[in-house]
Amino acid sequence: MKIIETSRRKFLQGSVALCVYATSSFSSPIFTTKTSDKKVKDIPYLCNMCRNKCAGFARVENGTLTKLNPNQYFPKSRNMLCPKGNAGIQALYDSDRLKYPLIRIGERGDGRYKRVTWDEANEYIKDKLLKIIDEQKDNRSTVAYCNGEGFNKDEYIKFFGSKLGSANFLDEGSICLNTKLGATQLTIGDIGEMDVAGSDYMIISGANRYESLITPDSVDMIHAKQKLIVLDPRCTMTAIKADEYLPLHPGTDLAFCLSMIYIALKEELYDKAYVKKYFQDFDKLQKHILKNKYTAQWAEEKSHISAEKIERITREFFAASHPLYYLGRRSVWSANDFQLRRAMVLINALAGSINRKGGIIFGKPFRLKEEEITEPFYNNAEGRFDLDGIVYGSQKGGSWLNFREKVINQTAPYTVKVLFVRKHNIMQNMPNITKTKKMLTMMDLVVVLDTMPSDTAMMADVILPECTYLEREDMVVSFNRLEPSLALRNRVLAPLYESKTMQDILKGLGKKLSTPLFEISSKYDEDLQDAIKEQGKTKAFNEGGYNLAELYKDDISTRNKKLILTQFDENVYVSLKTKGVWHPYIENQKNLGNDLYEYYPEDKRFYTVQKKYKVNCFLKKLQKYGFDAMPTWHDRYDFKPAKDSFRVITGRYVTSTQTATTNNMMLKDMKETNRLWINAQVAKKLEIEEDDYVIVTSSVSSVVLQAYPTNKIAPQVVWFAHGFGATAQELTNAFGKGASDNMIIEDKFEKIYGCATMHETDVNIRKL
Amino acid sequence: MARYGMALDYKNCINCKACEVACKEENGVELGAEKHRIWVGGNNPEGQWPLLDIASAAFLPSQCQQCDEAPCEEVCPTHATYYDENGVVRVDADKCILCSYCMNACPYDARYVDDRTMTVDKCTFCSDTRLARGETTTACQNTCPTKVRTFGDLDDPNSEISELLRTREHFSLKSHLGTNPKLFYLT
Ligand code: SF4
Numbered sequence: 001m002k003i004i005e006t007s008r009r010k011f012l013q014g015s016v017a018l019c020v021y022a023t024s025s026f027s028s029p030i031f032t033t034k035t036s037d038k039k040v041k042d043i044p045y046l047c048n049m050c051r052n053k054c055a056g057f058a059r060v061e062n063g064t065l066t067k068l069n070p071n072q073y074f075p076k077s078r079n080m081l082c083p084k085g086n087a088g089i090q091a092l093y094d095s096d097r098l099k100y101p102l103i104r105i106g107e108r109g110d111g112r113y114k115r116v117t118w119d120e121a122n123e124y125i126k127d128k129l130l131k132i133i134d135e136q137k138d139n140r141s142t143v144a145y146c147n148g149e150g151f152n153k154d155e156y157i158k159f160f161g162s163k164l165g166s167a168n169f170l171d172e173g174s175i176c177l178n179t180k181l182g183a184t185q186l187t188i189g190d191i192g193e194m195d196v197a198g199s200d201y202m203i204i205s206g207a208n209r210y211e212s213l214i215t216p217d218s219v220d221m222i223h224a225k226q227k228l229i230v231l232d233p234r235c236t237m238t239a240i241k242a243d244e245y246l247p248l249h250p251g252t253d254l255a256f257c258l259s260m261i262y263i264a265l266k267e268e269l270y271d272k273a274y275v276k277k278y279f280q281d282f283d284k285l286q287k288h289i290l291k292n293k294y295t296a297q298w299a300e301e302k303s304h305i306s307a308e309k310i311e312r313i314t315r316e317f318f319a320a321s322h323p324l325y326y327l328g329r330r331s332v333w334s335a336n337d338f339q340l341r342r343a344m345v346l347i348n349a350l351a352g353s354i355n356r357k358g359g360i361i362f363g364k365p366f367r368l369k370e371e372e373i374t375e376p377f378y379n380n381a382e383g384r385f386d387l388d389g390i391v392y393g394s395q396k397g398g399s400w401l402n403f404r405e406k407v408i409n410q411t412a413p414y415t416v417k418v419l420f421v422r423k424h425n426i427m428q429n430m431p432n433i434t435k436t437k438k439m440l441t442m443m444d445l446v447v448v449l450d451t452m453p454s455d456t457a458m459m460a461d462v463i464l465p466e467c468t469y470l471e472r473e474d475m476v477v478s479f480n481r482l483e484p485s486l487a488l489r490n491r492v493l494a495p496l497y498e499s500k501t502m503q504d505i506l507k508g509l510g511k512k513l514s515t516p517l518f519e520i521s522s523k524y525d526e527d528l529q530d531a532i533k534e535q536g537k538t539k540a541f542n543e544g545g546y547n548l549a550e551l552y553k554d555d556i557s558t559r560n561k562k563l564i565l566t567q568f569d570e571n572v573y574v575s576l577k578t579k580g581v582w583h584p585y586i587e588n589q590k591n592l593g594n595d596l597y598e599y600y601p602e603d604k605r606f607y608t609v610q611k612k613y614k615v616n617c618f619l620k621k622l623q624k625y626g627f628d629a630m631p632t633w634h635d636r637y638d639f640k641p642a643k644d645s646f647r648v649i650t651g652r653y654v655t656s657t658q659t660a661t662t663n664n665m666m667l668k669d670m671k672e673t674n675r676l677w678i679n680a681q682v683a684k685k686l687e688i689e690e691d692d693y694v695i696v697t698s699s700v701s702s703v704v705l706q707a708y709p710t711n712k713i714a715p716q717v718v719w720f721a722h723g724f725g726a727t728a729q730e731l732t733n734a735f736g737k738g739a740s741d742n743m744i745i746e747d748k749f750e751k752i753y754g755c756a757t758m759h760e761t762d763v764n765i766r767k768l
Numbered sequence: 769m770a771r772y773g774m775a776l777d778y779k780n781c782i783n784c785k786a787c788e789v790a791c792k793e794e795n796g797v798e799l800g801a802e803k804h805r806i807w808v809g810g811n812n813p814e815g816q817w818p819l820l821d822i823a824s825a826a827f828l829p830s831q832c833q834q835c836d837e838a839p840c841e842e843v844c845p846t847h848a849t850y851y852d853e854n855g856v857v858r859v860d861a862d863k864c865i866l867c868s869y870c871m872n873a874c875p876y877d878a879r880y881v882d883d884r885t886m887t888v889d890k891c892t893f894c895s896d897t898r899l900a901r902g903e904t905t906t907a908c909q910n911t912c913p914t915k916v917r918t919f920g921d922l923d924d925p926n927s928e929i930s931e932l933l934r935t936r937e938h939f940s941l942k943s944h945l946g947t948n949p950k951l952f953y954l955t
Pocket residue numbers: 047048049050051052053054077080081082083084085086213215
């Protein structure tokens with residue numbers, strides 16, 4: 001066997017974090033606390049360090065959180081916590097946390113704030129907001145609001161959308177995965193779920209499941225008896241762990257997929273019975289693909305993957321009993337992303353891998369009832385404008401780049417003057433940060449709800465400190481489709497400092513704003529004026545649903561209990577409160593050894609369900625708007641960076657979640673900064689050595705970071721991780737560490753879903 | 769009384785560092801890259817892009833090997849290093865004079881200095897934390913996403929680890945030194 005380096009010295013070389021901690025940055029005495037030998041009651045909670053929501057148990061000793069441990073009851077997270085999950089303690093005790101409400105006293109972005117009481121903060125917001133909404137004649141959509149956290153998103157929308165009446169909600173979908181969701185929905189009528197564990201042959205394009213962990217997929221991949229093929233311009237951990245790694249040019253996955261479809265059609269490898277039963281416009285697809293001659297030789301030229309491999313893998317895929325082309329879930333790469341994801345869905349469908357084991361399954365998720373509220377109707381509230389020029393787009397979360405463009409160019413049909421931002425680091429999370437800064441400077445009122453003084457928080461007029469996920473109970477959530485379960489985030493500790501839960505923050509705002517905002521409506525809204533005439537003011541207010549805080553009459557615990565008991569029973573409630581999770585087999589989980597469990601018995605999993613659906617090959621609406629109705633290659637998709645320039649691609653380290661964990665001192669301890677991956681031979685020619693500082697310049701801007709020459713990346717491609725390069729000095733652990741990808745990524749977006757295309761920027765590299 | 773050991777299905781390690789963080793949080797290990805009881809060594813794939821040999825890359829989780837014949841114990845002048853009743857190599861902080869002989873003697877580089885106590889520290893199999901309160905897993909074992917580690921009693925023929933070592937090929941690190949580690953790497 002090969003000798004693997006086991007010495008810790010070797011390990012140290014790759015890690016820059018030495019013991020600077022004792023003397024510098026940290027004012028808080030709490031780093032790590034050794035757990036005691038005492039038994040204590042562990043509190044079940046759900047992690048929020050990333051979007052997975054793994055379940056865990058929190059150990060609290062004398063009022064201090066000392067350890068987070070995985071929870072064996074949750075099918076989704078498979079009894080694990082990743083490094084970020086484990087480091088959640090440091091998110092709670094981060095000494096840089098936002099502790100009190102703050103009002104800006106300096107220029108926007110210069111960091112000068114004064115500490116105020118909650119009432120003063122709410123009063124300040126009220127005065128500004130009333131003036132603006134009055135000026136805008138009750139057009140509630142002058143208030144835009146955005147959210148980057150999965151939990152409580154719907155409640156946040158209920159407050160600002162349903163209750164306050166704004167149409168302008170934005171979320172991370174248009175800088176993340178909306179094309180994939182849309183492609184699946186429009187092709188097979190459902191977003192589905194991928195059954196990784198059940199697949200015996202899986203192809204992954206770019207998704208880096210071993211460094212960007214998604215539960216249960218990442219865990220299942222390791223244990224599943226499956227052949228794994230990974231396509232990526234970069235040799236990631238996922239590629240290393242694959243059975244076969246296929247290096248390719250960025251943005252050419254679609255060529256590979258088209259060729260797979262071509263071979264499947266030409267050699268008639270597809271599942272004929274399935275196609276006959278479910279496909280719509282199969283003839284059109286067949287004609288289109290064959291006519292364009294998407295042969296393996298053609299795809300080799302585009303993608304750099306050999307024709308022989310493409311043919312062999314296609315044949316293996318269609319011969320497998322449970323093949324899966326993994327759809328990924330992450331940033332949109334290129335202008336062809338929507339049709340790329342569609343091609344993947346179509347490949348699965350051609351193999352019959354829909355609604356069956358190891359494919360895209362529909363399953364049977366628990367559907368939780370919505371709590372009912374009365375929504376006022378505002379006649380003067382305008383609609384959203386960020387989907388103008390977008391074919392589909394998400395009606396819910398919109399298109400960030402189109403929104404921002406229209407605001408800063410003043411081409412929106414009305415002015416947006418107010419922005420409420422909740423846990424959404426917009427100054428770091430979308431391409432071309434300069435433009436986001438401009439947008440924020442154009443607002444009359446920016447309010448940020450967050451736990452950390454992020455780059456975005458430091459652009460706010462008012463900062464409202466929200467508590468972390470460990471200091472709050474959240475409404476019960478339904479998870480997964482194959483092995484559905486319910487999970488509930490219990491509160492581990494009371495909110496520290498003066499921070500509050502989102503619900504309490506909105507309740508306070510609601511109390512302040514409801515009546516005066518109602519008064520403004522009654523000034524401009526004729527229907528409301530009629531109602532007041534008929535019913536009197538009080539009744540019109542109450543029955544019209546103008547109390548913004550209606551949802552928060554009861555606290556979360558009461559609401560949870562009510563919801564769970566009406567829809568389920570006492571056992572379910574007790575399970576959620578004591579184990580954090582409930583699923584029908586929780587009492588009889590089978591231990592598979594080494595702390596791994598079987599949750600649903602194999603014959604009880606929802607691999608196949610009764611469902612009417614069709615596989616849509618041809619989307620007429622796209623044709624109507626002048627776009628490809630079917631996956632198609634265009635020459636402009638060819639990978640052709642100019643001579644001496646590089647395509648920049650981005651991704652994540654396993655130790656960070658976008659920019660949300662950027663200040664976490666434990667995670668900084670693991671990975672202090674990001675470095676630029678550059679092909680080793682190319683670096684040699686440019687005389688760039690490891691850790692040399694290089695300047696990376698795009699058409700938008702430039703950044704400086706250290707180089708990491710490696711054989712794991714293509715010659716004309718460079719990569720660096722997202723989540724670094726914070727500019728807020730208030731983030732004492734993160735400030736000045738590494739570079740921010742969105743500083744240099746050009747702000748292009750595709751027109752099907754309005755999603756930012758993250759991998760279409762070319763850069764020049766120069767050694768400093 | 770037990771004889772604790774650990775088997776590592778090291779090919780499943782994805783170098784995610786969950787074990788490193790869990791260990792630090794559980795055992796109150798200081799921050800800083802030099803202060804760790806557990807780490808992952810590794811090598812990159814050989815070859816040049818696009819002809820990379822992914823099979824040549826491997827990741828080896830490592831920590832104190834819990835030797836039965838521990839060189840660190842032999843050289844300790846104050847007997848601060850000792851075997852506890854479960855065969856775990858431990859350090860008595862009260863007796864440690866920070867002579868650092870043990871750090872040099874350890875062929876696995878498993879020891880470091882805790883700057884707060886100014887004593888030598890290392891992996892204890894979570895003996896004074898988790899095991900002391902009756903738990904049956906170590907922090908690193910429990911949290912691992914891919915469940916690389918199996919921890920248990922080598923003297924108990926029915927334990928999972930005994931079963932694993934009976935049924936799967938394994939090796940130990942630097943076995944030629946005669947240290948008889950209780951960490952076993954499964955092939
Ligand atoms: S993957 Fe990690 S960060 Fe994400 S929820 Fe799970 S434990 Fe938390």
